[in-house]
Amino acid sequence: MKIVLRVMGHALYQRITKALASTKSPFPRAGTEGKLINWQLVPLTPPFNSDYVENPTGELSVVIMEAQDLATIENLRMIERRESLHVRSKHGLTQEITPVVMVLGKEIPAAELLDMPEIVFDWLTEPVSLDDLVRRIFASLKRNQRLRSEHGYGVLTLLPDSRMLCYAGDTAQLTASEVAVAELFLNHFGTLIPTEDIHLLFKLSGRSTEGSNIRVTMFQLRFKIEAVTRCQFTLTNAYNSGYVMRHVNAYDSKPPAPTLEAWQETAKYDYLPPIWRPGSGSLS
Numbered sequence: 001m002k003i004v005l006r007v008m009g010h011a012l013y014q015r016i017t018k019a020l021a022s023t024k025s026p027f028p029r030a031g032t033e034g035k036l037i038n039w040q041l042v043p044l045t046p047p048f049n050s051d052y053v054e055n056p057t058g059e060l061s062v063v064i065m066e067a068q069d070l071a072t073i074e075n076l077r078m079i080e081r082r083e084s085l086h087v088r089s090k091h092g093l094t095q096e097i098t099p100v101v102m103v104l105g106k107e108i109p110a111a112e113l114l115d116m117p118e119i120v121f122d123w124l125t126e127p128v129s130l131d132d133l134v135r136r137i138f139a140s141l142k143r144n145q146r147l148r149s150e151h152g153y154g155v156l157t158l159l160p161d162s163r164m165l166c167y168a169g170d171t172a173q174l175t176a177s178e179v180a181v182a183e184l185f186l187n188h189f190g191t192l193i194p195t196e197d198i199h200l201l202f203k204l205s206g207r208s209t210e211g212s213n214i215r216v217t218m219f220q221l222r223f224k225i226e227a228v229t230r231c232q233f234t235l236t237n238a239y240n241s242g243y244v245m246r247h248v249n250a251y252d253s254k255p256p257a258p259t260l261e262a263w264q265e266t267a268k269y270d271y272l273p274p275i276w277r278p279g280s281g282s283l284s
Contacts, residue, residue, distance in 0.1 A: 001035045004059055005137070006052060008044035009066030012103060012128070016064075017041060019130050026130045048072070050079055053098045053119055058161055061098045062137050068105040076100075077117045099140040103128055156225075156233055158182050165228055172228040177207055178221045185235070185245035194242040218243060 007013040019025050020039055027039055044052055044063070052063055067073055099121035106126050116123070121140035124132055157166045163179050165172045174182060180201060184193060198218075202209045222235040225245070236244050 002038040002040055002060065003137075003141075004040045004042060004061035006042045006044050006061060006063045006098070008046060008048065008052070008064070009103065010043075012064065012066055013041065013043050015128075015130070026134050028134070048076055048079065053100060055098045058159065060141060062140055063098050063100045064103065064133070064137075065100055066103045066105075067108070070108060073102075073108075073116070076120070077115075080117045080119055099143065101133070101136050101140055103133075156186070156229060158186055165224060167229045167232075170228050172224040174221070174224065175217075177202070177205070177217050178224070180205055181217060181221055182225075185243070188245075190244065190246055192238055192242050192244045195240075196242075198242065 005016065007016060016027075020027055020041070028037060030036055044065075048065065055061060065072075065076075067076075097119055100117075100119050102116075102120050102123040104123055104125045108125075121143050122136040124136060158164075158174075158179070159166060160179055160183065163174045163176070165174055165182060181198065184198075184201060195214075198214060199209050202214060207213070218235060218237070225233050225235060231248055233245065234248050236246060238244065
């Protein structure tokens with residue numbers, strides 16, 4: 001398990017380097033289920049640019065960025081808007097953005113932090129406690145759902161770039177059509193998606209809008225969702241209305257009741273039934 005720390009700030013970079021080399025480092029050596037953590041430090045040269053938060057390989061990474069004045073934050077906000085780092089990519093899929101943890105100087109007033117850029121997942125002020133920094137690094141990865149999806153935290157997550165559906169450490173490979181549909185349902189979890197909207201999604205993506213094609217895609221996606229989540233999540237078809245992604249209710253997941261049988265022994269009699277004789281007119 002490798003975690004890449006991209007650090008902007010010479011003094012902070014040197015301090016983290018010394019901490020990682022220490023035998024009593026606040027940076028843990030083992031993560032969930034005993035997996036070893038390999039910390040990798042990458043220095044970043046000011047000023048900040050969008051390449052620092054792009055993550056085409058999908059690695060576990062966090063940017064730790066020093067900001068001694070408001071101009072640094074404003075520059076980050078301008079780059080975020082210009083590069084559209086917080087919106088959808090040209091393929092209609094959410095971009096893989098590395099979360100930013102910002103280290104702020106003492107002179108920055110708290111009132112100025114209400115409009116932080118969206119890619120800043122957390123921040124702390126000088127003097128920096130490395131123990132606090134480590135907690136915020138892991139919190140940012142969890143908020144970004146990367147640590148959850150890849151290391152068993154049990155959240156249903158879609159990684160569009162690799163077309164992987166992840167849950168509690170298990171994964172399922174999706175097709176391009178299934179990725180677009182899965183993203184729609186995850187963004188509107190528990191909400192009924194009308195059939196017309198799904199039809200429009202297929203049309204805009206240049207795929208066949210035949211009813212059979214949509215039904216097959218929905219069936220395959222439902223099968224993969226139930227397989228990767230062990231039937232904790234499912235897609236439900238509302239007749240002539242649409243589909244909804246939801247948790248499986250308790251009564252849905254109960255095993256079937258054992259088969260019950262009702263039976264009764266035939267009554268036994270200790271005498272012979274009367275016999276009718278021809279011509280006698282009576283039973284004897």
